[in-house]
Amino acid sequence: MGLEDQQEEIEVLESIFPDELTKTEDNEFRIAIKLDLPDDVIEATKPDDWDPEDEYEAPVMILSVKYPEDYPDKEPNLDLSPPPQQHEQHPLFSVADDKDELLAGLTETIEENLGMAMVFTIVSALKDAAEQLIITRHEAIVKEKEDAAREAEREENKKFHGSAVTPESFVKWQTAFLQEMADVRQREEEQAAAELAKKVRGGGGPGGVVGKDGTRLTGRQLWEQGLAGKVDEDADDDDDDSVPTGDVQKLKIDS
Template sequence: MGREEQIEEREVLESIFPEEITDISDTEYRIAIKLNPPANDHDEEEVEPPTLNLHVRYPEAYPDEAPILDLSPVPNAPVHPRFSVAGDKEQLLKGLEETVQENLGMAMVFALVTTLTELAEQLITDRKEAADREREEALLAAEHEENKKFQGTPVTPETFLKWREEFRREMEELRQREEEERLADLKKAKVKEAPRLTGKQLWERGLVGKGEEEDDEPPTEQVEKLKVAA
């Protein structure tokens, strides 16, 4: 009776998966399952959906006894960033155990394919959502650090006293610089003043030596008269 049910199930699966199913022996075959995970974000590189093989081997008492199952990658299939048959096989096979127990005594391979597809796609979805959360948290952290540049320090008595001390120090330094600059400007102005005249220059210019009785003659003529008298 078991063998008849096995043949019947194999024929049904042929009609459902005509291109995906491949016989290995009379009691063993594999079904290629192409997953349909969520689409990548616009900023992520588009990759081909992953595909895996479900290997099924009937024991003599199947379906009263569980089928022997295994998973393998499709040869030359592109690597998917969030799914690996080798890495996820143990978890996926364990996830099929409940479906096997629920369907003992009945043809169950189609139910196993459906469950396996859902489990694998959920794994990819969970990993994508985790990556999205990490990306969002990184963006929020970067935004928080950027906003901290524009946030002032909370004012407390301690911070106010510190600010006032710093402000007074800066004002005193500014006053000293201004005073030094003022003194420097005064020194420059004195250097630029006209040189002091000698006694002879003052005499020649008629600025000294006339006494109380001043005549109209220029100082140079008075000098000439003194020379003649001598």
């Protein structure tokens, strides 16, 4: 393709990009490539002080093209730069930082189109690659936030669900529970025996019972002779001061 054919391609590009293409030399020009992003990406990347009445400015990169003499049999010289009027860098895209990756990604496209006018195809490939780069970064941030939220929810649920039960943990719990119940029963039996012994040891005092020979009856003897209930009733009566304690103290048991 000679100079005439190169100029013809530039004219076609000017009709496609009337506001975006700026010719600098007969064989050089620049094209402003405006990126189109999904609404969720736009909303997520707006600054905190965003005024709803302001017009959203899509990210833009400038593709500089210079034809070598034997273009299109040889690839064009390409470069990327941010627009000169750009005030703020997009939070998920930087032309300076991403330029090498984007230009390297054009290798296959250029090789497939050698011998043909390829600038329009190059512009389309660059636009798609830059947009996908931003979308991928946005999706990674969303996933990270979702993972963090799920992990926080799992930690919160642990407070209510406790530890998972396994055969080993159940056996350990069961052993401890049965031992605790045995200890409780033993304490209750010891307490009941102590209370009964206290009543029996009362002897000549309230609740005490002596036999015919003047000795105090043991708890076992009280049960064998059917007097355990009598002791309890007398003890309760003593608490109410309704039965003279002297009568109980003089009680003699016939064998």
